[in-house]
Amino acid sequence: MKGEKTACCGCAACADACRAGAVRMAVDGEGFRYPVVDAARCVGCGQCEAVCPMGRERGGGGGRVWLGARAKEEAVRLGSSSGGVFPVLAEYVLRRQGAVFGAAFDKSMEVVHREARGMAELEALKGTKYVQSRMDGIYRRVEALLQGGTWVLFCGTPCQAYALKRFLGREYARLVLVDLVCYGVPSPGLWRDYTAFLERRHGPLTAFSFRDKRNRDRGRTRAYTAGGREYAANLGRDLYCGMYFANLTIRPACHACGFAAPDRGSDFTLGDFWGVEKVRPEADDGKGISLVAAHTDKAREIWSEVRQFLDWFPCGEEEALQPRLKGPTPASRLRGAFMGLYRGLPPAVFFPLYEKAEAAANLARRLMRCFR
Numbered sequence: 001m002k003g004e005k006t007a008c009c010g011c012a013a014c015a016d017a018c019r020a021g022a023v024r025m026a027v028d029g030e031g032f033r034y035p036v037v038d039a040a041r042c043v044g045c046g047q048c049e050a051v052c053p054m055g056r057e058r059g060g061g062g063g064r065v066w067l068g069a070r071a072k073e074e075a076v077r078l079g080s081s082s083g084g085v086f087p088v089l090a091e092y093v094l095r096r097q098g099a100v101f102g103a104a105f106d107k108s109m110e111v112v113h114r115e116a117r118g119m120a121e122l123e124a125l126k127g128t129k130y131v132q133s134r135m136d137g138i139y140r141r142v143e144a145l146l147q148g149g150t151w152v153l154f155c156g157t158p159c160q161a162y163a164l165k166r167f168l169g170r171e172y173a174r175l176v177l178v179d180l181v182c183y184g185v186p187s188p189g190l191w192r193d194y195t196a197f198l199e200r201r202h203g204p205l206t207a208f209s210f211r212d213k214r215n216r217d218r219g220r221t222r223a224y225t226a227g228g229r230e231y232a233a234n235l236g237r238d239l240y241c242g243m244y245f246a247n248l249t250i251r252p253a254c255h256a257c258g259f260a261a262p263d264r265g266s267d268f269t270l271g272d273f274w275g276v277e278k279v280r281p282e283a284d285d286g287k288g289i290s291l292v293a294a295h296t297d298k299a300r301e302i303w304s305e306v307r308q309f310l311d312w313f314p315c316g317e318e319e320a321l322q323p324r325l326k327g328p329t330p331a332s333r334l335r336g337a338f339m340g341l342y343r344g345l346p347p348a349v350f351f352p353l354y355e356k357a358e359a360a361a362n363l364a365r366r367l368m369r370c371f372r
């Protein structure tokens, strides 16, 4: 729990760790949550600092194995964003009457970490949500389950996974810690405003997929249902996703992320297998392939059991290391101006204005191409 914005990843472990209830998460003008300490309640125990995952040595990785993999069952893969390795690992834990933690949409389409104890509940956790998820109460819940001897699989961003490890403060044989290759987390406040904008335009939003695979385009389609109608388009043409991939809406700390490297402190790292068409063209059918790093002996042991449910191949580190495993996403030089506008304008003005500016910029780009 550090003062500057670039030093806080928003994992909220400090709030969960504070037994005095002195730390709460408050939303800033960009829509991100930061811890605020109530000095009157603080007992100075230092637990909030102790669990903070930022700027720590992580180590690990001795004997790390890199793999490409996809679920054999097509329905599993189609429900996931990459190769569907997460649900395969999740089933390993559910078969042991365990609990799986991942990110889901709640009733108001906000993204929250949640517990699944069966296959039906697991559905909501599948798939990438490009929004920073809320972790309130999750660290304590995972600890309570592990102390009671329950198997737990936790999947989240590398900072969340490492925060959980620090929160627990000791190894648990029944914990499977999974993190994601991460581009950076976008603002949950901006997401909420975007969903409100869509609802004003189309009616109630009931489903949103950031990585739909209907076009066999490796999940580069986003699809949502609003007012009873479905809208599908290229991911980059979605207003919210366009802002994200233009590096305008990512949390400040993500641009200095220390986890954008192979050493994570988790058992598994999952990502998209970028460039698989060059490494294994025969495996690339457009429906997604995961990149998997098995960092620990525990991971390699689990892998030897679950690999029967996957088509997989080993690969070298040089084939696996995509940009987000080498360094953080750089911020756009327009980020400050963009966030200034977002803070200053009501959402009902901001989104239509941005949409018009985008349309004008696209038109200008097309015209430039014609005259070239």
Ligand SMILES: Cc1cc2nc3c(=O)[nH]c(=O)nc-3n(C[C@H](O)[C@H](O)[C@H](O)COP(=O)(O)OP(=O)(O)OC[C@H]3O[C@@H](n4cnc5c(N)ncnc54)[C@H](O)[C@@H]3O)c2cc1C
Pocket: 079, 080, 081, 082, 083, 084, 085, 086, 087, 101, 102, 103, 104, 111, 125, 126, 127, 128, 129, 130, 131, 132, 133, 155, 156, 157, 180, 181, 182, 183, 184, 185, 186, 270, 271, 272, 273, 274, 290, 291, 322, 324
């Ligand atoms: C914000 C974000 C950025 C990402 N950036 C990259 C990238 O640059 N390069 C890359 O290779 N891969 C990236 N990924 C990972 C990738 O999109 C897939 O999530 C990953 O490959 C696992 O896919 P899967 O098919 O195995 O499982 P899936 O079924 O798709 O499982 C996805 C898992 O991620 C969890 N999850 C979803 N949304 C969130 C969230 N907002 N916060 C925390 N956990 C979440 C789900 O609960 C589930 O456990 C990113 C994921 C997220 C959430």
